[in-house]
Amino acid sequence: MASATQNPPINGIIPTPPQWAKKKPLPQTLTIAPVTPSTLPAYRRLITLLLPIRYPDKFYHDSIQTATSCTIALCALWHDTSTPASEPVVVGGIQCRVDPIPAPPSSPGKGQESLYIQTLATLAPYRYLGVGSALLEAAIEAAIAIDYAGGIRDVYAHVWEANEDAVEWYARRAFAVEPEVVVGYYRKLRPRGARVVRRRVGVEDHLRATRKTETEVDGINGSIGKGKAASWEMG
Ligand SMILES: CC(C)(COP(=O)(O)OP(=O)(O)OC[C@H]1O[C@@H](n2cnc3c(N)ncnc32)[C@H](O)[C@@H]1OP(=O)(O)O)[C@@H](O)C(=O)NCCC(=O)NCCS
Numbered sequence: 001m002a003s004a005t006q007n008p009p010i011n012g013i014i015p016t017p018p019q020w021a022k023k024k025p026l027p028q029t030l031t032i033a034p035v036t037p038s039t040l041p042a043y044r045r046l047i048t049l050l051l052p053i054r055y056p057d058k059f060y061h062d063s064i065q066t067a068t069s070c071t072i073a074l075c076a077l078w079h080d081t082s083t084p085a086s087e088p089v090v091v092g093g094i095q096c097r098v099d100p101i102p103a104p105p106s107s108p109g110k111g112q113e114s115l116y117i118q119t120l121a122t123l124a125p126y127r128y129l130g131v132g133s134a135l136l137e138a139a140i141e142a143a144i145a146i147d148y149a150g151g152i153r154d155v156y157a158h159v160w161e162a163n164e165d166a167v168e169w170y171a172r173r174a175f176a177v178e179p180e181v182v183v184g185y186y187r188k189l190r191p192r193g194a195r196v197v198r199r200r201v202g203v204e205d206h207l208r209a210t211r212k213t214e215t216e217v218d219g220i221n222g223s224i225g226k227g228k229a230a231s232w233e234m235g
Pocket residue numbers: 023024025026050051092118119120121122123126127128129130131132133134157158159163166169172
């Protein structure tokens with residue numbers, strides 16, 4: 001049914017934004033920020049608590065990004081407004097790696113990159129507030145803003161085949177679920193298979209990232225990439 005807030009028709013077709021793009025307002029007490037030495041211990045505890053995989057120290061060493069880093073690690077911070085002096089609490093996190101895609105033989109040197117989601121998790125009491133979606137969006141925007149050599153072509157993740165909720169969560173955010181299960185992907189889990197979920201990074205993502213970069217706020221992610229800063233303040 002049409003509503004007064006729908007986008008105007010283009011050539012008679014009413015554009016329907018994808019489901020994942022229909023954002024409800026996020027709580028103003030939430031911000032998304034790169035993982036720093038001070039938030040790393042809480043970020044590490046959160047990942048250890050919520051995901052069934054044990055990551056090595058190197059993984060957390062990579063969480064603190066440098067100018068040449070191929071890792072994007074962000075955390076969601078909850079600010080307790082009732083006690084203004086209190087430290088924000090880490091309530092969610094995402095860590096991604098930028099993987100080069102080999103250039104096709106037809107155009108050598110034109111390789112692009114994939115953004116690989118290594119971890120994504122929100123503490124249970126803070127779920128269904130948009131934290132996971134905000135982390136995902138912010139990681140894609142950060143990867144675009146860093147401006148890797150060939151540009152980010154797509155974003156993908158392995159999801160444990162038994163984690164149907166997560167597979168569906170990605171599917172509702174326009175990720176395609178690849179039909180084949182990657183057999184034996186998880187050595188220590190039963191069942192051991194993984195589903196691959198993948199979404200192309202398109203023009204809309206680039207436009208959103210550009211808009212964010214234009215409204216830079218110093219300091220929030222000055223450590224990422226080529227010094228480009230973007231604000232991921234919610235509200
Ligand atoms: C998967 C997971 C990260 C999702 O986190 P989350 O913070 O609850 O995610 P969101 O709040 O963005 O989305 C959940 C629901 O909240 C709703 N929501 C509420 N406010 C919202 C907002 N402002 N923006 C977007 N969604 C919002 C959405 O409708 C969404 O439901 P939908 O999927 O039907 O659209 C979380 O369930 C989790 O940590 N699971 C355990 C770890 C895991 O499985 N990780 C994934 C494998 S790597």
